Amino acid sequence: DSGVTQTPKHLITATGQRVTLRCSPRSGDLSVYWYQQSLDQGLQFLIQYYNGEERAKGNILERFSAQQFPDLHSELNLSSLELGDSALYFCASSGGWGGQETQYFGPGTRLLVL
C-alpha cells in the first residue's frame, strides 16, 4: 500500500460526458501528479501540482483539467469524453516539487468510455 488513494476504482460512462477522478496523496506529500496509461501509449504524464499550484504540464488535453485543494487532495476533470479516453488514470505523490523524487502511485482509476 503506497498510501495514495484514488476514487473511484472503476468508472463507466458514455461519450460526451464529464467525470471527476479524485486523489489523496500520502500524508505529508505536497506534490500530486496525474498520468494516463493506455495499452498503446504507455504512461503519459498529464500534469503536476505542488502545494495547490500547477507546477508542470505534460500532454494534457484541453478537455482535461485538474486542481489541488488546500487539503492537498487533487481532482482530475475529464470532459467531452471520447472513446479514446478509455484508459487507466494514475495519480502519484511525492514530497518535493522537482519531479525527480520518488513518486508513490495510487491504485488507479480505470475509465471506460462507451
Add this chain to the structure above:
Amino acid sequence: GQSLEQPSEVTAVEGAIVQINCTYQTSGFYGLSWYQQHDGGAPTFLSYNALDGLEETGRFSSFLSRSDSYGYLLLQELQMKDSASYFCAVKGDKIIFGKGTRLHILP
C-alpha cells in the same frame, strides 16, 4: 523532441541476470528513475540515479551515464515474481516515461 527508448520485451531464466537498457533524449536532465509494474497493478519505485555510476539496492542495481544519455536496470538472481513491466523515467523539462519493457522469466 524528448524521447526514451527501451526494449519492448526481454526474456531470461530464473536465477539468471538480466539488463534492461534505457536511452533518452531530453531537454534538461535531473535524473533517471526505474519503476516496476505488475499486471493490473500500479507502478512502484525501484531506483533513482542523478549522478553517473551504479546504485545497488538488494538484487536490483541501476546505472547511469549522463554523457551517453544512457542507463540500465540490472536484476540479479531472477525470481518468477520479477515477471513484470519495467519503466525508465526521466525528469527534464518534462516528466517522460518509457513505454516499458516486459520481462518474461522462464523456469
